[in-house]
């Protein structure tokens with residue numbers, strides 16, 4: 001009996017010693033922890049707490065840690081930085097030191113190896129879609145008018161209640177896909193719901209894989225990979241278009257006069273010389289739909305809800321939009337001159353954002369940040385975006401939503417057009433699109449699409465807040481920030497609203 005007791009005590013002592021060594025030697029131990037205990041095991045409890053609304057925890061770290069702190073996630077620690085110098089440091093350190101991890105650690109079990117090995121679709125957005133915006137924009141504007149009318153059916157004498165978020169997802173998916181794959185596929189309901197659901201299916205696959213230890217993940221992914229399933233469902237829609245275009249490229253060569261100007265064609269120009277499979281091309285396209293749809297539809301949902309809540313914002317906007325269109329028609333130039341609309345969108349992303357953190361990077365080697373923080377290889381580093389955006393020391397009355405603040409700031413900037421205050425301009429204090437080399441390459445497309453949609457809605461509809469007339473609070477889940485999914489806005493057709501000419 002004594003022997004058993006001795007063995008049990010020895011095992012207990014060994015357990016405690018391992019626990020202490022693990023804690024003591026944790027390379028992240030020196031970084032202040034917020035949100036709970038940093039003791040192994042106890043950090044799990046804190047990580048579960050972080051699955052709810054963790055704005056307060058991040059705010060506490062932002063205020064107390066003066067730079068760098070760490071928060072627990074279920075499977076790792078996350079290092080969070082803030083302050084101009086550290087954000088700029090993240091921006092400046094290249095991919096060989098701090099790389100953009102491409103969505104998630106689990107991506108490598110979910111996506112096709114060739115898609116991950118060469119993410120040229122990101123370059124295609126940056127180099128082609130953005131540069132060809134003037135050619136793409138007329139189609140986008142055309143689709144806005146048809147899609148809004150199809151999804152928001154109203155009459156002049158009645159208010160129609162619309163659940164904004166799902167409807168905006170449908171409209172954004174359709175308008176984006178007019179520029180991504182063109183007609184008629186951009187109006188195919190089944191393809192569009194696949195494009196919208198892909199983001200959710202990706203998240204589901206990641207969450208399931210996170211429940212398993214590393215060595216089991218590749219095996220689980222063989223049986224549960226919704227990204228692969230969705231890609232397989234997209235292939236029958238895309239194969240006939242891709243094959244027809246590949247044939248036209250061979251047959252017509254340089255003489256292909258009506259070569260499409262859309263994202264799919266820009267992808268094909270890269271994919272065809274590489275002999276890439278239709279499956280891989282479809283997966284790249286779905287990935288770009290993922291990047292584009294929920295980000296843009298959440299942003300416009302927030303913006304429309306503000307217009308419905310504060311009707312006094314609408315008249316000055318109508319005035320600006322009408323004058324811009326009278327001068328330049330429904331063009332990129334007209335959209336660029338809509339400073340108040342631009343300001344509304346910038347303020348929307350500042351105030352609400354799409355997440356509490358931004359600029360997620362993975363340390364590719366051991367690093368020491370300028371504040372002396374040691375970041376070991378493999379650690380994840382992010383910026384405290386929400387806390388930065390709500391810091392009144394950086395922006396006056398940061399806790400108030402002030403739709404036209406950036407338009408006023410632009411007008412006051414010595415007449416230079418105030419490029420730094422534009423929706424698409426990033427800085428260490430404005431990171432909803434990230435900042436630096438990996439900043440969202442789709443933001444110029446998004447800006448034009450969202451402005452065209454808002455301009456069309458503002459000219460053609462009156463808006464009021466639905467439900468009980470009060471704005472529903474945003475929903476925060478883990479690091480994501482989304483509009484209340486059941487938010488309702490009432491739309492009424494305006495008499496004599498301006499149509500796209």
Ligand code: HEM
Pocket residue numbers: 100121122125129288291292293295296299349354358359360431432433434435437438439440441442443445446
């Ligand atoms: C309001 C709309 C949008 C928001 C708020 C948004 C936000 C973001 C953010 C925060 C990132 C990560 C940046 C970083 O890691 O530093 C990102 C990356 C990206 N976004 Fe967007 N995005 C939007 C629309 C779009 C659209 C419309 C497209 C495509 C047409 C797009 C394509 C991409 C791509 C390809 C990346 C990856 C960039 C890289 O890895 O270098 N986004 N976006």
